[in-house]
Amino acid sequence: MSKxxxxxxxxxxxxxxxxxxxxxxxxxxALAFLKKMSPIEIEQEYRITYLLSYGQxxxxxxxxxxxxLLGSREPASGYTYANPRGHDMTSGSETEWVDITHRQARVHxxxxxxxxxxxxxPETPFVLALIEIEAVNTLLLTRLMGVDPLHPALDxxxxxxxxxxxxxxxxxxTDIYFTxx
Amino acid sequence: MRPVYALSGGVSKFVKARxxxxxxxxxxxxxxxxxxxxxxxxPAFSQVVDGSVASYFSDHFTRQLMAGIMVQDYLGLVPKxxxxxxxGGATGGICFQEAWKSVxxxxxxxxVAYGFETMSHVETWKGNEFIALASDVSFxxxxxxxxxxxxxxxVTRHMKEFGxxxxxxxxxxxxxxxxxxxxxxxxxxxxxSLQDVRDSPMVAWPLTRLDICVMSDGAAAVILxxxxxxxxxxxxxxxxxxxxxQVTGIGRGTDAMRMADRPHIGxxxxxxxxxxxxxxxxxxxxxxxxxxxxxxxxxxxxxxFRAGRTAGNMAYRMAGxxxxxxxxxxxxxxxxxxxxxxxTYEDLGLCRYGEGGPFAASGKAFMPGIDYGLELPxxxxxxxxxxxxxxxxxxxxxxxxxxxxxxxVWQLQGxxxxxxxxxxxxxxxxxxxxxxxxxxxxxxxxxSVLERLG
Numbered sequence: 001m002s003k004x005x006x007x008x009x010x011x012x013x014x015x016x017x018x019x020x021x022x023x024x025x026x027x028x029x030a031l032a033f034l035k036k037m038s039p040i041e042i043e044q045e046y047r048i049t050y051l052l053s054y055g056q057x058x059x060x061x062x063x064x065x066x067x068x069l070l071g072s073r074e075p076a077s078g079y080t081y082a083n084p085r086g087h088d089m090t091s092g093s094e095t096e097w098v099d100i101t102h103r104q105a106r107v108h109x110x111x112x113x114x115x116x117x118x119x120x121x122p123e124t125p126f127v128l129a130l131i132e133i134e135a136v137n138t139l140l141l142t143r144l145m146g147v148d149p150l151h152p153a154l155d156x157x158x159x160x161x162x163x164x165x166x167x168x169x170x171x172x173x174t175d176i177y178f179t180x181x
Numbered sequence: 182m183r184p185v186y187a188l189s190g191g192v193s194k195f196v197k198a199r200x201x202x203x204x205x206x207x208x209x210x211x212x213x214x215x216x217x218x219x220x221x222x223x224p225a226f227s228q229v230v231d232g233s234v235a236s237y238f239s240d241h242f243t244r245q246l247m248a249g250i251m252v253q254d255y256l257g258l259v260p261k262x263x264x265x266x267x268x269g270g271a272t273g274g275i276c277f278q279e280a281w282k283s284v285x286x287x288x289x290x291x292x293v294a295y296g297f298e299t300m301s302h303v304e305t306w307k308g309n310e311f312i313a314l315a316s317d318v319s320f321x322x323x324x325x326x327x328x329x330x331x332x333x334x335x336v337t338r339h340m341k342e343f344g345x346x347x348x349x350x351x352x353x354x355x356x357x358x359x360x361x362x363x364x365x366x367x368x369x370x371x372x373x374s375l376q377d378v379r380d381s382p383m384v385a386w387p388l389t390r391l392d393i394c395v396m397s398d399g400a401a402a403v404i405l406x407x408x409x410x411x412x413x414x415x416x417x418x419x420x421x422x423x424x425x426x427q428v429t430g431i432g433r434g435t436d437a438m439r440m441a442d443r444p445h446i447g448x449x450x451x452x453x454x455x456x457x458x459x460x461x462x463x464x465x466x467x468x469x470x471x472x473x474x475x476x477x478x479x480x481x482x483x484x485x486f487r488a489g490r491t492a493g494n495m496a497y498r499m500a501g502x503x504x505x506x507x508x509x510x511x512x513x514x515x516x517x518x519x520x521x522x523x524x525t526y527e528d529l530g531l532c533r534y535g536e537g538g539p540f541a542a543s544g545k546a547f548m549p550g551i552d553y554g555l556e557l558p559x560x561x562x563x564x565x566x567x568x569x570x571x572x573x574x575x576x577x578x579x580x581x582x583x584x585x586x587x588x589x590v591w592q593l594q595g596x597x598x599x600x601x602x603x604x605x606x607x608x609x610x611x612x613x614x615x616x617x618x619x620x621x622x623x624x625x626x627x628x629s630v631l632e633r634l635g
Binding site for chain 2: 010011012038039041044046052054057081082083085089108109110111112113114115116117118119120121123126128129130137138139140141142143152154157158172173174
């Protein structure tokens, strides 16, 4: 068994305190003493549910929910984005949807996250990867499954991979993930 | 545009948590220091200063909208003009340049750029979540939003493509922590070995905790002025140091918000659009890049920052810098990660793309006269992050780019010993330096060149 860490995890929360220490009078000496007070800290909550529209990108999420990965293609040049983009960055033209679900794919870059933002801490360790897709000009950020997060290796770069889809869509980009092909 | 001089600056010591003061009062520490350094008192400076630019990154950290005006108010600057700028990690660098523009354009004669961040208001992993909201919340954040993860992906590609090693990255950490040992403003003043860096907890493979900067509370302020502003300040009793420090070049670049959307362009477009003057002039370098492209390298991909290269080229052109390694005496750059310092060596033309790893371990970016406990094959040429950078000083986001400005002014004034109480980090005969501020996955980058006149 490995040793316990040196420090315990910190967290907010605790007792609610009523009655704050303060001088019993406001004499000049007592007021001067207030300059030596340690600061008072309070907890403030900040919680909001947003109603976010995916707007012109909505079809991309609808595609994932139906096991299709769509790309955005500039009609004239054929330049194709793995993430949706309503208008091409070079021509400014409106893009068209193209199905890229079954194209060859491989790992372009990756990492294993042993820590993460608070929302994702419970999922650590997890693997983030950027995926190259055949005849697509940009990459796709995704989760890579089916590899050992305790033994990452640069050799994972270039590994052929294939997409998988959640059966129960959450309408998030994590509805798609990749595994070794 | 008219000449703009950086006269003085102040920095609050960066620490993990400043519970003793609110953000307004922390900014005032830096502001007061900058004023006192030119020999004025608060009321006298208030009479002369024309306005301000405020820098802070996140409304989430303060849980307060319009925090900028609260600082302006606390500093007694109302009703003078002021505005807040925001551009992620580059907020401080953008603020410095916006203050420069206010003066260069003739809109103001004396402008103060101030910035802060109070990141201790939330726990570390919540703080990481806030920072990750500076990635596309529809496509990037939900996949596992974590900036250390994003940068770790970049460096695995850099390692695969160019052979960069974790030991080369660790050399950056050793350098910056060791430099900060002599900087009383730094949050982490430590002597580490390469092994210490590699043995620290793995955060996002291959980046360990000591490859990554920390969150901080802190503030910084810089006073900029025109010739007319100098005269007004001196008439009010200021003692302005001579020779003056002039901001001789500014540059800024941008890139796609989603790192995955960055292009992968061919050799000809790279040489035409992004190569430095020096690279274009060298047939040997052209052949070197041709070989890289023949082996599959494309630009910028995720291993390089074209925003950084764009900003650097722009600032160098304005300042007349064609060989940055030789013509810059130091650089304070945005080393949020050891790997991004290596990437930035390449963007700023200190070495060619692909050579950042060997450059990091060469010794060229180290300070002379400091024992790093490393065997460095080359002598120092252009110290990078002599202050300790973000990795050791800390990274209170809105203050960081301005902190670099303050340290650069002190280097060029030759006043490091006075401000640090230790002359070890004074770059000898510093004549010209650069500061580099960087946001997101390379989405906004600023480079400013400062020069001592005479």
